[in-house]
Amino acid sequence: MPPSSPKATMHDVSRLAGVSKMTVSRVLADPDLVSESTRNRVMKAIEQLSYVPDRVAGSLSSRRTNFITAILPTLTNSNFADTAQGLAEAMRPADYQLLIGYTMYRLEEEERIIRAMLARRPDAIVVAGTTHTKAANEMMLRAGIPIVEIWDTPEHPIDHAVGFSNYEVGRAAALHLLALGHRRIGALGSRMDSDAKDLRGESRLAGFTSVLREAGLSDELVIRAGQAPVSYDHGALTLGILLEQAPEVEAVFAVSDISAVGALMECHRRGIKVPGDLSLMGFGDFDIARQCVPAITTIRIDAEQIGRRTGELLLQVLDRSSARECAPAAAVNVGFELVTRGTTAPAAKPR
Amino acid sequence: MPPSSPKATMHDVSRLAGVSKMTVSRVLADPDLVSESTRNRVMKAIEQLSYVPDRVAGSLSSRRTNFITAILPTLTNSNFADTAQGLAEAMRPADYQLLIGYTMYRLEEEERIIRAMLARRPDAIVVAGTTHTKAANEMMLRAGIPIVEIWDTPEHPIDHAVGFSNYEVGRAAALHLLALGHRRIGALGSRMDSDAKDLRGESRLAGFTSVLREAGLSDELVIRAGQAPVSYDHGALTLGILLEQAPEVEAVFAVSDISAVGALMECHRRGIKVPGDLSLMGFGDFDIARQCVPAITTIRIDAEQIGRRTGELLLQVLDRSSARECAPAAAVNVGFELVTRGTTAPAAKPR
DNA sequence: ATCAAGCATGTTATCGGTATCATTACAAGT
DNA sequence: ACTTGTAATGATACCGATAACATGCTTGAT
Structure with missing residues (x-):
């Protein structure tokens, strides 16, 4: 030094x-x-x-830090990294600095991080997800700063929200597979009884299951195994479990493209033809889903846009709140898009 | 709110x-x-x-913010995201908070970010790369805090360093292709005359070229086109340029797996057999390189470890510096590893 | 000539903690 | 009994900026 x-x-x-x-x-x-x-x-x-x-002194005096706390499950998922980058990009012109924390998909860790972050007196909080511990909820409320929940559409938003409906994503996936004529339909997700859980993935599964039920189909083939975050191995593993339970399964939805890729590779290894023997789809439109052979049918969300829209929203809100007006809580739905590619095809033998 | x-x-x-x-x-x-x-x-x-x-007040009074600035080219590259996560992980027990900035591969942007970050009075700076603008260098020196340059081995380190030699990576790549018996050898990189440049990628190309020269081969087939960061399209594009210039090329090194994947796909489209017609290798050991068909020969670096080692180093240094001892500048080389997979094979017709 | 308005600048009082030194009380050593 | 040491707590003075108000000096309208 x-x-x-x-x-x-x-x-x-x-x-x-x-x-x-x-x-x-x-x-x-x-x-x-x-x-x-x-x-x-x-x-x-x-x-x-x-x-x-010295902005430390400046912040103390002016009571504005120009910090925005962003709490995400992990940075290692390119979708969340995109969101972080979009958010940072949008806030940069106004000289805001991101304070990034990641929870490893653990709610208690989220609570810990929120507590630690609030001590830094951020001007706003952005948090992925709509479910938080009781203490976390209270802390955020008491902080008296704008809060944006992202990556889902909360039923009871704390304040603002920017995202899409994971539940509807799940429904769209199921409807797609049904429309192809499949009847024995399964899904691959992660366990919900461990401390690291993917709540948004679970919402997708819930939506998926709801459609199956409405169609009079069983939801037995919705597999939940392994901890979040999911990995290639997770896809291979859960597909194995599924096949053991129901060798005759025709179509599978994985809660993440990462899992879907792992499942696809497992199919290659087992000589299962995709599509043909099995239709397979994922979620997230990761690069790798596009580059796989065959390319994976998936549901695209614009993660970077979630960040950018959040940033734009915050700039408005922060500007207004400094003018002492109370901004109405906004709920932005950025939607999603089904991208049909090579891993899903009509059922071989129509009923 | x-x-x-x-x-x-x-x-x-x-x-x-x-x-x-x-x-x-x-x-x-x-x-x-x-x-x-x-x-x-x-x-x-x-x-x-x-x-x-209120840590803002506490920081002002104690003159320690417990902030660590981390400056990376982008968060959207999984390797850098891994480094960030490793660093955050290592510093968390000591209650340090990361202040992440990204430069988009631009040195002027790096300078701007460093200036902005120093106003936050971080306790240390971690910066990817060993080349900085003059002003940036001076600012960092004057800051009087520990500095760690990562992701390369600087010839003239400002202070500490944790990384590997990109130059040697390039050499290892060239030696691998030479050892397979190839003689018409090319490489794919990005342009160095634009404002966004990948300096570490360029080091790899430089190392690569040095081996070609020593072997008495031409370096004409080292293509530099497109801006950093490279993309799948970049790989496809530059491979096209290379093939136009030298249809008889036998082996290619891409500065990044991302480029390599793009190039591989382009080969598929053109009916070029990899390997066989062309040996192809990349860098970074991205997930996608492993999942491609065939899996791509690459050079693995442990990005997360770079972050973790940097964190451990900083914990030591910061502890000692609070005890008024002067810590000697450390230079950690984490090395790299050639991973031979399916896209490289011995030359068809040995000389 | 007079005065309100407005521009450029200065003064004072925090912001909410921590560093440092001072103080008090009580136990132990001689 | 008297010093000495130590544990627990308090008093005071900043840390380096900004908010809010005050001041002095022009300028132009009346």
Whole structure:
């Protein structure tokens, strides 16, 4: 570590420029308030001292940190990374900095993170998911800052929401497989009794199951095994379980493309033809789903857009809240899209 | 946004508990300094008021923010996301919060981000890459905090470094292709004259080229086209350029698996057999490289480990620097590994 | 000439913690 | 009995900025 000369403060700058601290502050925050000549003098002093303002002090004084907390299950899922990037992108022009935390799909971890984050006094909270622990809910409410729940459509939103209906995604998947003429239909998801659970994946399964029931079909083939986050192995494993239970299964929906890819590979290994012997679909439209052979039928969501829309919403809300108006809670539904590709095909023998 | 009751401060807690602010502070920072009875009283008051300490104020006073700045090219590349996650994981037990910024592979953007980040007074900086603008270098030096350059091995490190030699990666790739008996060898990279450039990719190309030269081969087939970050399209595009220039090319190294996958798909489309007609290899050991058919020969780096090792290093350094000792600059080389898979095979007709 | 309005700048009082030193009380050593 | 040490707590002074109000000086309308 290089030796550090003590950092210059605003006071040092003001002395060198022969003005008061406030004038320096104004030059930085709102240059138009200062006459050109003094402004130049101050700028020169800043340059000379290579002064970097201290936002910690600034935040304490102004009671605005320009931090936005973003709480996601993981960064390692490209969809969530896209959302983070979209959000950061949208907030950057207004000089907001993201404080990213990830929960590993654990609600208790989410609570811990929210507690820790609130101590940093963020100006807003963005959190993936609509289910939180009681304590987490209370903390967020009490924080008195805008909250945006993303990646699902909450029934009882805390405040704002930007996402899509995972339940409807599940229904769309089931309807697609039904429309192809399949009757023995299964699904692959993760366990819900462990501490790391994918609540949004479970919503998709719930929607999926609801359609099966409405069609008078059994939901026995909806497999829940392994912990979130799902992996290629998860897909291979759960497909194995499914086949053991019901070798005659015709169509499968995996809660994630990652699982779907793993399942597809397992089919290759077992000599099961996809499609033909088995129709397979996933969720998320990951790159890998597009590049697989055959390319996987999936449901596309625009993860980056979720982030961007959230950012735009927050900019509005934060602007208004500084003007002391109360912004109405908004609920944005960004929708989704079924992308039919090579792994789903009509049932071989129509009833 | 819910209505906010004014947040409780440490002073409120101290009054309710009938002690001084300092005692409350001690209960939070070092409970053993306080007698059990008062500690309990204070804890109860904290609970009652649902007091959340203000770390902004704490940081200003103690001159430690417990922020670590991490500057990466993008979060959308799973390798960098892994590094971020590894770093966060390692720092979490010591209650450090990551401040993530991404440069989009632009040095000017990196400089801008560094300037903005320094205003947050981080306790350390982690930055991907070893090349920075002059101003960025100076700012980092002057900051007087530990700096870790990651994802490469700097010749002139600013301070610490954790990474691997991209140059040697390129050499290993070329040696592998040479050893297979190939002579007409090309490579796919991105342009270096645009504002977004992949400097580490370029190092790999440089290493690759050095081996070609030593073997008396031409480096004409090293293609640089398109902007960083590379994409599937980039791979397809640059392979097209290469084939136009040299239809008889036998082996190709792509600076990234992403490019390699794109190139592989392009080969499929053109009816070029991989391997056989063409040996192809990539870099990064992305999931998709493993799942492709055939699976892509690549060079594996442990991105998550880079993050974790960086975190461990920082914990040591930060601990020591608070004890006023000067930690020696460390340079950790995490190495890499050639993973031979299905896309590279011995040359058809040995010379 | 007079005065309100407005621009440019300065003064003062926090923001909510922690560092540092001071104080008190009581136990133990001589 | 008297010093000395230690454990528990308090008092005071910042940390480095900004908010809010105050001041002085122009300028232009009347």
